[in-house]
Amino acid sequence: MQVKTLAELGEGESLRLTIGRLITGDNVLVGPGDDAAVVSSPDGRFVVTTDTMIEDHDFKLEWSTGFDLGFKAVASNVSDVAAMGAKPTALVVAIALPSTTPISWLEDFADGLNAGIRELAPDASVVGGDLAMSEKVFISVTAHGDLEGREPVLRSGAKVGDVLAVAGTLGKAAAGLALLQRGDSSASAFDELVGIQRRPMPPVSLGVQAALNGATAMLDISDGLVKDASRIAKASGVSINLDKSALQGFEAVIEQAALRLEVSGMDWVLFGGEDHSLLATFPEGSELPKGFKVIGRVVEQNEHLVVLDNSSIVIRGWDSIRG
Amino acid sequence: MQVKTLAELGEGESLRLTIGRLITGDNVLVGPGDDAAVVSSPDGRFVVTTDTMIEDHDFKLEWSTGFDLGFKAVASNVSDVAAMGAKPTALVVAIALPSTTPISWLEDFADGLNAGIRELAPDASVVGGDLAMSEKVFISVTAHGDLEGREPVLRSGAKVGDVLAVAGTLGKAAAGLALLQRGDSSASAFDELVGIQRRPMPPVSLGVQAALNGATAMLDISDGLVKDASRIAKASGVSINLDKSALQGFEAVIEQAALRLEVSGMDWVLFGGEDHSLLATFPEGSELPKGFKVIGRVVEQNEHLVVLDNSSIVIRGWDSIRG
Structure with missing residues (x-):
């Protein structure tokens, strides 16, 4: 033909x-x-x-x-x-x-x-x-x-005491990219991760659900958890403390790929872009929509926009100009 | 610095x-x-x-x-x-x-x-x-x-007997492009034409005015008068007869540039793109908004979508793939 x-x-x-x-x-x-x-x-x-x-x-x-x-x-x-x-x-x-x-x-x-x-x-x-x-x-x-009559959920509404929660994957898209970049048989051994890189599956309907459940701030994680969390912190005039133990579940599912490539899975979780997951803050005690998992807390503004277990962490992630 | x-x-x-x-x-x-x-x-x-x-x-x-x-x-x-x-x-x-x-x-x-x-x-x-x-x-x-409560003016509403009218320039942007392409001192001798190519001045507010005055069909001329008129004709199931004498005023203002480049000014008027002028049809006898000029008439559908003084004319113009 x-x-x-x-x-x-x-x-x-x-x-x-x-x-x-x-x-x-x-x-x-x-x-x-x-x-x-x-x-x-x-x-x-x-x-x-x-x-x-x-x-x-x-x-x-x-x-x-x-x-x-x-x-x-x-x-x-x-x-x-x-x-x-x-x-x-x-x-x-x-x-x-x-x-x-x-x-x-x-x-x-x-x-x-x-x-x-x-x-x-x-x-x-x-x-x-x-x-x-x-x-x-x-x-x-x-x-x-x-918006179906609701107020938009901005980046600027996070309040001290709010919980920080995520819906969707963390680090999988970055793992998939690294596997593709390796270029050997690594990619074919990790179909799911490469699949998320090619066709991300953001939890879109949970955006409306988060608004209905009173989310005070929200964004989609396109440039990495730490970088995007720092954007909420900056816009809201607060700091965010990430809970490392809550992130270990995300690390566990990409651990085999990280071992294969001899890199840190936690780095993918913290700094990897393109998962397009939803990161939101909710008042303490809120009922979170099913699919959201608490990974940190909003704290008083201090010299760091984002800390991990109260320790400072370098804010890095995707920059559309510098890569 | x-x-x-x-x-x-x-x-x-x-x-x-x-x-x-x-x-x-x-x-x-x-x-x-x-x-x-x-x-x-x-x-x-x-x-x-x-x-x-x-x-x-x-x-x-x-x-x-x-x-x-x-x-x-x-x-x-x-x-x-x-x-x-x-x-x-x-x-x-x-x-x-x-x-x-x-x-x-x-x-x-x-x-x-x-x-x-x-x-x-x-x-x-x-x-x-x-x-x-x-x-x-x-x-x-x-x-x-x-739309401020009005119905949108589509390409498909032209009726037999309607007048065809244009607001804005015809051929000036194409003349400006040809002058730039020539690359000698031609461009600097025709500031206004080159200016229209660089910064088109579509009569934007006349779009609302045309709708208020009962325009039956409208589009913006981006790919050339004949090609875009044929789109109204096709969408409306009619043919359009362009009046060459009404187009001569548009030809006159680009005549010097056409002579300089030894090309046909009327070709720029008929086939030149990027003027982003408004082409509209109005019921016979309508009061046209100031700024619109009658350049033809909607006729019964025949084997040609567009004719010039009732004579067939090749439909050509800009194609974003073929140029």
Whole structure:
């Protein structure tokens, strides 16, 4: 069978084949195909966030399929919507890729978008997009959400005495990346960890649940637990004390991979990015939503934004410029 | 003075310096700095569109400053919001650029965003963004608008007998591009045309005005008059007859540049992209908003989507894949 490239099909036909695969929900009043889409926002406000993925900076084509990248683009964006306590409603997707790309790759990407939405944000739809050409693959997604009448959960609301809790994985995505970077048979021995790196599974619906249960601050962990916890601390004018014993369960599930690569599993837990788990603070004594686990406590602001068992810890993690 | 690059400053400081320059309006309930922004949408719906600009495909750094590109990124997106009959309210901006870029370039880009908003969409704000690294500059903007209770003006509503009218320039951006491509002293002799290419001035507020005056269909001309008129014709199940004599005024203002480059000015008018002017249909006898000029008529669907003085014309224009 002859494989058609984007250059052979042109923009119109390539878009038609791709858009035809996308699911559209009831909250989409005008879908793809006009100058703009129209989306319902019954709350009278909407939540909006954007995130970009660039070949060789954020992913490698030999490690991830089009499907993986579509899934991950959804995951990394809807987790930011969830972190505001909102329900994801709509996404727009801009993608640039070489004109020699087979249309099947783009169709696979669209199927990955659909799968990510189905798994993580079943009330959301892709409502628009843009297709352009570039030497390297570039994916930019903007995601929207509805607050359903609730106040947004910001980074700045943590109070001294609150408990710090996490929902989702810690360190698994970093372990998966390290295994892929090793490049030998390591990756195939740890399917689950590599899977989380390729297709993160943030606990999106727990964002709304956390808001309902009174979360005082929340964010999604994209750059590492310590770095992102320091952001809550800074925005809230407090410090955060992480409880190492509570993190040992997260370390245990990546221990075999850490031994294989002769690195510290606890470092992945503390500093690894891309899990897109939810980190939230709740008033002492709150009932936490099922899926959240207490890993620390909010304390009076001191000279360290984040400490581990009351001891200082270097704040490091992902920086989109320096890596 | 030492020039700081993005790599030297890191992500946090680069973003802080850039975001600090952006204007934020009253409709922004939560601005940049959290996982997501929260924007007011009193209408209960929001309009959303996205557009991408890629170095060497859509612009060249030797022809456009950071300021120019910020301005153009706003213009090309808010014109799509206007083409729905909506008022632009909020933008998110993702930009990727080499880590060796001086921070002053990014600050200039932010100033261009501000200027574009002030000139074209004074009720809008940049509410969020993303900064990443890549070898080539990549700019992806998503723009939002409010319909203020009106129905959106789609491409599909044109009726036989409607007049076709345009607001804004036709062919000037294409003339400006051709002058820049010539690369001799031609460009400097035609400041205004090159200026439109660098900083398009779509008549954004006329989008709402057209909706109020009963426009039956509307879009923004990004890929050329004939190609974009054919999109209205196709979506509406009609054909469009362009009136060549009505287009001669547009040809006249670019005639000197066309003579200089020994090309057809009418070709720029018919097929040139990037003016981001508004093309709309109105019922016969409507009062047109000041700024719209009649250039044709909607006729019964025939074998040609678009004709010029009832004669067939090849539909060509910009294709984001093939150029």
